[in-house]
Amino acid sequence: MVSRRALVVEGPEVGAVNGNWALVGARCVDVTDLNPAPTxxxxxxxxxxxxxxxxxTAVQPPGGTVLVGLPTIFYTDAPTEQVFTVDIRGFAVVITAVAQSFTWHTGAGDAVVTSDGPGAPYPDETVTFDYTSGSYSTYLTVTWGGTFTVDGSAPVDVAGTTTTDGPAVQLTAVEAHAVLTNPYD
Incomplete structure (x- = not known):
């Protein structure tokens, strides 16, 4: 194996000014403009x-069978706020996603019920729908908005919303018939 080394003997000395450059001095430079915080x-x-x-989607009455003429109650008891920490170009960004609106697809044609909250079970129900006889597939679409902080800054609104669709729940709406009985039989 042959090793070749060259010794450069011509040129300026190490540390010497080369060309029209002049030493002005050392100073700190703010590089924030080179990597601004995420927008x-x-x-x-x-x-x-x-x-x-x-x-x-939670439904009352439970079990997948609902009654015609009796309002069906919809709600969700899943968490409606989520917190995520992401790295964006070296910045620690904490995003808090919050469910802002709820759209309950009833499965009865284009009929939907919307609410600002997740609904509630009986006796505090806030989201209901009256079915006619038949089979239905219902699900929940949630619109998420949120805020974020950058390296512990004050919260700022995220510039838009996104949606998620929950799993479908199958329902059968049936009619109840009154039957008179003699309590003395």
Missing amino acids: PEEVFRYFQTLPLPQLT
């Missing part, structure tokens, strides 16, 4: 890719 629009792009939960 709401940039955070929104990350927000759209977060693994937001698909909220499940």
Whole structure:
């Protein structure tokens, strides 16, 4: 194996000024402008890719059979707020996703019921629908909005919303018939 080394003997000395450069002095430079904090629009792009939960629909009466003429109650008891920490270009960004609106697809044609909250079970029900006889597939679409902080800053609104669809729940609406009985039989 042959090793070749060259010794450069011509040129300026180490540390010497070469050309028209002049030493002005040393100073600190603020590099913030070179890497600005993430904007709401940039955070929104990350927000759209977060693994937001698909909220499940709870129905009363339970069991998949509901009664014609009796309001069917919808609600979800799944968490409606999620917190995520992401790294965006070296910044620690904490995104708080909050369910802002709920759209309950009843499965009865285009009929939907919307609410600002997750509904509630009986006796505090806030989301109901009256079915006619038949079979239905219902599910919940949640619109998520949120805020974010960058390296512990004050919260800022994310620049948009995104939606998730929950799993379908199958319902059968039946009619109840009154039957008179003699309590003395």
